[in-house]
Amino acid sequence: MAKVEVKQLLEAGVHFGHLTRKWNPNMAPYIYMERNGIHVINLYKTVAKMDEANEALSKIAASGRKILFVATKKQAKDIVAEKASNVNMPYITERWPGGMLTNFVTIRKAVKKMASIDRMKKDGTFNTLSKKERLQVDRLRAKLEKNLGSISEMTRLPGALFIVDTMREHIAVKEAQKLNIPIFAMVDTNSDPRDVDYLIPSNDDASKSIDIIMTQVTDAVAEGLAERKSEKSEATEGKKEKAPKKKETLDKPEPTPAKVDTKPTPVVDKVPNVTVDVEATKEAVKEDKKADSADSDDLTKIEGVGPKAAEALSNGGLNTFAKVAKADADKMKEILTEASSRMAHLDPTSWPKQAKMAADGKWDELKEWQDSVKGGVE
Known part of the structure; x- marks a missing residue:
């Protein structure tokens, strides 16, 4: 992914903020200066925050979770639809x-209704309806397609939200906060950055500005998807390579038994002094910790567990599905609350149940359960 330069952002007008009288004081750290009654955004901070957001989005995409893009303003909707x-x-x-x-x-349910109408048209049931009923069904199908057609493939809650203009999409922000879903957003000088987990200070009104930011963001998502695809292909190749090796070991002749040395082993009179290498011991402990982190599972596959909650659980010793399955919900609640007060509202009651299904490899059963409940809460 080509890293964007400050000059490119400047040419796209990303630095133009709102009128000074409409500003939000919490955006002060990201404002460079004021000119002709308009605030100018510090583009060096924009680049730094964009790199941070892109790295997080790439990880979410690599984990297999969906990222929901939200932009209903006229100048942004076509750009976001195309890039997403x-x-x-x-x-x-x-x-x-x-x-x-x-x-x-x-x-x-509304999305499934759209799919059922499509099935009616395929199997001929649609033609048995009266003209008036067919017209009503067509209108319903068109309305559902317009509002929900773009999320028909999203069978579970998204792993993150990317929002253009948090002031306009304040309802989406509130819902994501309630479910502890990470929020990524283009934040202008009139918005409150405290509502967003990963903000990109930028002009969210100009189409050129939206286009250049969306290009960088979707490139990071594409990079994460490519990484996931390569990991899957490596895993399948590894399985294929392991299969013939087992066959070869079966075809090998049995080794001849080695000659047994009947000579008596000498008795050691004195135990040699053993010196403990402290530095080597520390290195071994570090290696063990690295091995533990490598063996950890992707806990974000549990409905209701976001990247931050997963990190908190891992730091608390619950880094695998098997450990979460055996953990007590109250203990997990304590770990989350200690890690961040923003996660105090999370309800981990169903997490052991989901983790048990994941640990047993029952992914279809887990997906079906997640689709049938509301935000991972029964």
Whole structure:
């Protein structure tokens, strides 16, 4: 992924903020100066924050979670729809349906309704309806396609939200905060950066500015998807290579027994002095810790566990599905609350149940369960 330069952002007008009288004081650290009654954004901080956001988005994409892009303003909707569809990610560009995240089960029912209408048209049931009924069904199908067609492939809650203009999409922000879903956003000088986990200070009104930021973001997502694809191909190749090796060991003749030395072993009179190498011991402990982190599971596959919650659980010793399955919900609640007060509202009651299914490899059963519940809460 080619890193964007400050000059490119300057040419795209990313530095233009809002009028000084409309500013949010919390954006002061990201404002460079004021000129002609307009705030100018510090583009060096924009580049730094963009790199941070892109790294996090790439990791989420590599983990297999979906990233939902939200932009309903006129100058952003076409750009976001194009860029998000290029990386096969869901997006909302018409209207944010209330309860899109907090009442996800009902939204999924509406999407399934769209699929059932398509089946009616294929099997001929649609033709048996009266002209008026066919017209009503067609109108319903068109309405559902307009509002929810872009999220038809999103069968579970997204791993993150990317929002253009948090002031306009304040309902989406509130729903994501309630479910502890990480929020990435283009934040202008009139918005509150405290509502966002990963902000990119930038002009969220100009189409050129939105285009250049979205290009960088979707490139990072594409990089994460490519990394996931390569890991899968390496895993399948590794399995293929291991299979013939087992066959070879079966074909080998049995080794001849070695001659047994009947000579008596000498008795050691004195135990030799053993010196402990402290530095070598420390290195061994470090290696063990590295091995533990390598053996950890992707806990974000549990519904309700975001990247920050997964990190907190791993730091608390619950870094695998098997450990979470045996853990007590109250203990997990304590770990999350100690890590961050923002995670105090999380309900880990169903996490051991989900982790047990994941540990047993029952992914289809886990997916079916996650689709049937509301935000991972039964």
